[in-house]
Amino acid sequence: xxxGFLLIISGPAGTGKGxxxxxxxxxxxxxxxxxxxxxxxxxxxxxxxxxxxFIDEEEFKRMKKNDEFLEHAYVHTNYYGTPxxxxxxxxxxGEIVLLEIDVQGALQIKNNYSEAVFVFLLPPTMEELKNRIxxxxxxxxxxxxxxxxxxxxxxxxxxxxxxFVVNDKIEDAVSxxxxxxxxxxxRVKRHSDIKDKVISQGGK
Ligand SMILES: Nc1nc2c(ncn2[C@@H]2O[C@H](COP(=O)(O)OP(=O)(O)O)[C@@H](O)[C@H]2O)c(=O)[nH]1
Ligand SMILES: Nc1ncnc2c1ncn2[C@@H]1O[C@H](COP(=O)(O)OP(=O)(O)O)[C@@H](O)[C@H]1O
Numbered sequence: 470x471x472x473g474f475l476l477i478i479s480g481p482a483g484t485g486k487g488x489x490x491x492x493x494x495x496x497x498x499x500x501x502x503x504x505x506x507x508x509x510x511x512x513x514x515x516x517x518x519x520x521x522x523f524i525d526e527e528e529f530k531r532m533k534k535n536d537e538f539l540e541h542a543y544v545h546t547n548y549y550g551t552p553x554x555x556x557x558x559x560x561x562x563g564e565i566v567l568l569e570i571d572v573q574g575a576l577q578i579k580n581n582y583s584e585a586v587f588v589f590l591l592p593p594t595m596e597e598l599k600n601r602i603x604x605x606x607x608x609x610x611x612x613x614x615x616x617x618x619x620x621x622x623x624x625x626x627x628x629x630x631x632x633f634v635v636n637d638k639i640e641d642a643v644s645x646x647x648x649x650x651x652x653x654x655x656r657v658k659r660h661s662d663i664k665d666k667v668i669s670q671g672g673k
Pocket of ligand 1: 479480481482483486487505506509540541542544545549550551569570571572573574575616
């Protein structure tokens with residue numbers, strides 16, 4: 470079995486990160502999803518402890534002060550952070566842990582965890598991106614415009630990522646991420662001693 474690692478997925482609002490991650494997790498029961506804490510208010514259909522841990526600003530500041538976040542960022546007027554203990558315990562057990570986080574958070578992890586894998590999810594076109602944010606119907610016009618403007622800034626960071634995946638058809642995007650995971654599991658650095666293993670128990 471390969472060592473555990475962090476799988477980071479970022480992309481502009483409306484690209485389909487939530488949709489693609491959900492489908493990926495349904496098809497791959499062994500991947501663990503990291504539930505972030507946020508000061509954003511829940512959307513219709515979102516549940517506490519499923520999509521996010523919905524907390525207030527005071528609690529967020531307390532967690533930050535206690536060094537409870539692996540990374541954290543201020544995105545589209547709200548705070549978001551990844552609870553550290555849960556994620557690191559799972560990685561240390563050998564699990565793949567999926568983090569759906571913004572580019573600022575991804576860069577913080579890049580500087581501290583060399584074993585992490587970075588995937589940038591792209592929309593097929595900017596027009597389709599706008600359509601998807603509007604179609605989702607969860608934001609005010611002001612929030613939609615802010616997210617769309619931020620999309621252009623976020624795209625500047627694609628060069629910092631290891632892989633890009635275009636979310637045209639959901640199933641194709643999921644298959645691409647599965648291919649990335651498969652390749653990453655075969656990295657020599659994710660196995661402690663391949664030669665010894667082959668000699669003692671064969672290469673399988
Ligand atoms: N840095 C960081 N970003 C997060 C975290 N959780 C979610 N995000 C990002 O925050 C942004 C806003 O997320 P959300 O409010 O769910 O809105 P959406 O992008 O419109 O679906 C997205 O780019 C998420 O990937 C986190 O724990 N840390
Ligand atoms: N491949 C796709 N084709 C068409 N619509 C999509 C696709 N992926 C996601 N969507 C839709 O686009 C909207 C935004 O998706 P969502 O997963 O909420 O994006 P994000 O989490 O990146 O903000 C949702 O209404 C979703 O159903």
